[in-house]
Amino acid sequence: MKTAFVLGAMLLASLVLTTRPAHAELKAGDDVPEFKLVGSDGKTYTSEQFKGNQAVVIAWFPKAFTGGCTKECKSMREQGEAIRKFDVAYFTASCDDVKKNMDFAASLDLDYPILSDPxxxxxxxxxxxxxxxxxxxxxxYIGKDGKILHIDKSVKTSSHGADIAAKLESLGIAKKN
Known part of the structure; x- marks a missing residue:
């Protein structure tokens, strides 16, 4: 009986741990939390430098050097010209360390930085x-005012670059002159 109770408690705990997010999810209209992250280009990027100046796109991926993440990053590189038509700073980001993201960015010849949040x-x-x-x-997608405009939770890795450009258009992000 005691064993069944312990197993039941363990099962319940594992269900709770696998279905709850690690932190409350933000939504459109919320302020983006302050950040200070190092990019694969060696530069440090902060929320402060963009607020009031430029919209920002941060495309999170799970892990460098994996299939889906490679497709996503390549798609963004291939559609860079379309994305750069907008007044926006754009990045991919992961929880990998800076060195791994530097190596990943170099292996894909990326023309934008990957932010690291180790x-x-x-x-x-x-x-x-x-x-x-x-x-x-x-x-x-973060507006110039530092508020989240949209969160895409259904990313299609192979078309993500084009999807970003289309979303920037639909959100009314200003184009560069």
Missing amino acids: DKSFAKALGCLSPRGVSSRWTY
Whole structure:
């Protein structure tokens, strides 16, 4: 009887742990949490530098050097010209360390930075850290005012670059002159 109770409690705990997000998910209209992350280009990017100046897109992926993440990053590289028509800073991001993301970006010849969140603090603050300890494949569209405009939770890896450009258009993000 005691064994059945313990097993039942363990099963219930595992269900709760695998279905709850690691942190409350943010939604459109919420302020983006402050961040300070190092990119694969060696530069540090902060929420402060964009607020009031430029819209931001951050496309989170689970893990560098995996199939879906490779397709997503390549798609964004291939559609870079369409994305850069807008007044937007855009990035991919993961909880991988900076060195791994530098190597990944170099292997794909990316023309945009991958942000690294190895302590997972920003992913947790956004609510996109999965119970597996990696980020969910979600893309955040952030307005110049620092508010989340849209969160894409249904990313299609092979068309993500074109999808980002289309979403920027539909959100009314200003185009560059």
